[in-house]
Amino acid sequence: MRAAADAELRSEIEQLLYHEAWLLDRGRLDEWLGLYTDDATYWIPLQANQADPLTTSSIVYDDRRLLEVRVRQFQHPRAHARVPAPRTVHQIGNVRVLEADGPDARVGSTLVLVEYRRERQRVWGAVVEHRLRRTAQGLRIAAKRVDLVNSEAELDGVVCLL
Amino acid sequence: MNVQSIKGLVQADRVHRAVYTDPQLFELELDRIFGRAWLVLGHESQVAHPGDFFTTRMGREPIIVTRHTDGSVRVLVNRCAHRGARVCEAADGTTAEFVCAYHGWTYGTDGRLAGLPLPEGYARPAAQSIDGGLARVPRVDAYRGFLFASLAAHGPTLAEFLGPLRASFDDFVERAPEGEVEVAGGVFKHAYRGNWKLVLENHNDTVHPVFVHASSIWAARREPTAEGAYSEIGVRQMLQNGAPWEVWENTGLWVAGHGHSWMADYHDDSRLVAALAHPAFAEYRAALERRLGREGAARVLGELRWNSIVYPNCSFMSQFRQLRIVHPIAVDRTVVYAYSFRLKGAPERMFRDTVAFSNVVNGTASPVLTDDLEVYERTQEGLGARGSDWVFLGRGQGGDLPDRDGTLRGRTGTSEVHIRNQLAAWLEYMTAES
Numbered sequence: 221m222r223a224a225a226d227a228e229l230r231s232e233i234e235q236l237l238y239h240e241a242w243l244l245d246r247g248r249l250d251e252w253l254g255l256y257t258d259d260a261t262y263w264i265p266l267q268a269n270q271a272d273p274l275t276t277s278s279i280v281y282d283d284r285r286l287l288e289v290r291v292r293q294f295q296h297p298r299a300h301a302r303v304p305a306p307r308t309v310h311q312i313g314n315v316r317v318l319e320a321d322g323p324d325a326r327v328g329s330t331l332v333l334v335e336y337r338r339e340r341q342r343v344w345g346a347v348v349e350h351r352l353r354r355t356a357q358g359l360r361i362a363a364k365r366v367d368l369v370n371s372e373a374e375l376d377g378v379v380c381l382l
Numbered sequence: 383m384n385v386q387s388i389k390g391l392v393q394a395d396r397v398h399r400a401v402y403t404d405p406q407l408f409e410l411e412l413d414r415i416f417g418r419a420w421l422v423l424g425h426e427s428q429v430a431h432p433g434d435f436f437t438t439r440m441g442r443e444p445i446i447v448t449r450h451t452d453g454s455v456r457v458l459v460n461r462c463a464h465r466g467a468r469v470c471e472a473a474d475g476t477t478a479e480f481v482c483a484y485h486g487w488t489y490g491t492d493g494r495l496a497g498l499p500l501p502e503g504y505a506r507p508a509a510q511s512i513d514g515g516l517a518r519v520p521r522v523d524a525y526r527g528f529l530f531a532s533l534a535a536h537g538p539t540l541a542e543f544l545g546p547l548r549a550s551f552d553d554f555v556e557r558a559p560e561g562e563v564e565v566a567g568g569v570f571k572h573a574y575r576g577n578w579k580l581v582l583e584n585h586n587d588t589v590h591p592v593f594v595h596a597s598s599i600w601a602a603r604r605e606p607t608a609e610g611a612y613s614e615i616g617v618r619q620m621l622q623n624g625a626p627w628e629v630w631e632n633t634g635l636w637v638a639g640h641g642h643s644w645m646a647d648y649h650d651d652s653r654l655v656a657a658l659a660h661p662a663f664a665e666y667r668a669a670l671e672r673r674l675g676r677e678g679a680a681r682v683l684g685e686l687r688w689n690s691i692v693y694p695n696c697s698f699m700s701q702f703r704q705l706r707i708v709h710p711i712a713v714d715r716t717v718v719y720a721y722s723f724r725l726k727g728a729p730e731r732m733f734r735d736t737v738a739f740s741n742v743v744n745g746t747a748s749p750v751l752t753d754d755l756e757v758y759e760r761t762q763e764g765l766g767a768r769g770s771d772w773v774f775l776g777r778g779q780g781g782d783l784p785d786r787d788g789t790l791r792g793r794t795g796t797s798e799v800h801i802r803n804q805l806a807a808w809l810e811y812m813t814a815e816s
């Protein structure tokens with residue numbers, strides 16, 4: 221009984237992560253934003269093992285409001301760094317349910333992302349952690365943390381969502 | 383390239399595209415500009431205690447900055463005196479010595495050779511043959527806690543070099559209730575495929591924001607104010623880029639000798655500081671008043687400097703505690719390190735705003751910065767075209783006015799005087815005999 225419930229939850233979580241990647245790869249950013257709760261945070265730390273987004277800078281640390289600004293900006297015809305917009309493939313792997321107590325779940329995964337824009341292809345790798353929450357609309361993302369393997373490197377502008 | 387042909391590249395209101403695209407000129411710049419000028423290396427707080435060090439570059443020279451046991455700051459070339467391996471790999475840390483990975487030669491925090499294996503294998507002491515240890519950068523100095531060094535043994539003193547730009551550093555430090563700032567919050571390292579001058583020419587360019595940042599301005603305009611929110615300072619900064627022309631025209635823009643410039647009277651706290659209505663700001667003002675008195679604190683807070691440019695390698699923002707160091711990598715490749723600072727004695731909330739601000743302004747994925755980087759790259763590509771050799775820099779030309787302390791003030795804040803001034807300094811460095 222317990223095992224069946226676990227398998228069901230696990231499958232639901234995997235489907236959400238795949239769906240998120242699928243929306244990003246098709247540029248359906250408004251729908252992607254719809255997967256996040258109203259108090260969601262989206263975090264790409266600058267440092268390996270960064271403890272805190274408020275006293276150390278981050279490649280991205282967006283609350284829901286900044287995330288909306290970002291998604292809106294991305295779709296503006298003169299968002300120069302995204303004209304043309306990057307094309308991406310998000311490959312999700314090693315999905316692990318780290319904690320699933322009550323309405324929340326903590327989920328680890330890996331991400332390999334291939335990005336193409338203007339005659340250049342870049343590959344990104346990251347360890348990802350989602351905090352998921354059961355809401356009236358279904359399972360939603362309350363927080364996402366993306367630890368890029370090269371977050372501390374000298375990086376050209378990052379213009380895709382991870 | 384001889385002096386005469388270099389002179390022809392910079393004219394009163396235009397510059398030849400080769401200045402941005404010619405690899406030979408770039409190599410010459412490393413010698414004549416980055417090899418001569420005072421370069422900003424960082425801040426004393428990065429080497430607060432004996433044994434502390436960080437690594438950086440001066441031009442393309444790999445550099446270690448250390449605090450020696452006697453308390454002095456040493457600037458060393460990060461290259462083993464034996465057979466050339468880089469001696470220190472860490473970005474920063476604390477150590478008693480640097481041990482080369484290759485054959486174990488060991489150096490003190492002053493760069494002096496402290497030990498080597500099989501010393502008896504040399505006809506005369508190895509230390510003598512290698513001038514004592516790691517090469518030292520000939521001149522090191524500091525102003526208000528900011529560290530500078532020059533690869534040239536001779537040249538203007540740091541005070542002469544900075545001239546009236548010192549006031550921007552004063553402003554940076556005076557804003558701290560304890561009269562001191564410290565580097566904190568991590569370092570952004572962003573790169574672009576373009577010449578190093580493009581970023582320095584952009585930071586006091588007040589015509590670009592409305593166009594380059596059109597999308598983030600537009601996106602931010604749809605957000606109602608959210609006083610006290612984490613996101614507010616970022617949203618306000620995006621909005622500020624969309625200020626009407628009269629704001630930019632009325633902005634103060636000054637240039638000084640050696641290519642320096644700064645913008646002022648543009649941002650004011652009431653428009654930008656998200657925490658202004660927050661109790662933390664009142665607490666901050668009170669702390670500042672304890673050191674400076676009511677009038678002194680008002681004077682400091684009334685100083686509205688925006689970007690200050692220390693030509694050729696630094697751009698900083700005293701009001702929001704950001705400092706960027708420009709590293710030229712190749713004629714068409716540049717890396718910029720961006721640092722945040724904490725005002726000592728100010729409430730923690732102020733520093734959190736600094737971090738939030740840095741994410742939006744200097745973050746590698748910033749909705750603002752990424753559009754600047756994109757335009758640098760498009761400019762570099764455009765300048766590769768042979769169809770036209772000249773870059774036109776005539777805006778405001780002939781209208782710039784002499785001002786106090788030997789400065790020149792742009793007739794309006796949209797003058798390209800800051801770029802003409804940088805190129806005048808460029809020409810001076812590039813054509814000087816030594």
Ligand code: FES
Nearest residue numbers: 462464465482485
């Ligand atoms: S190269 Fe450093 S010890 Fe030989």
Ligand SMILES: [Fe+2]
Nearest residue numbers: 590591594754
């Ligand atoms: Fe800009």
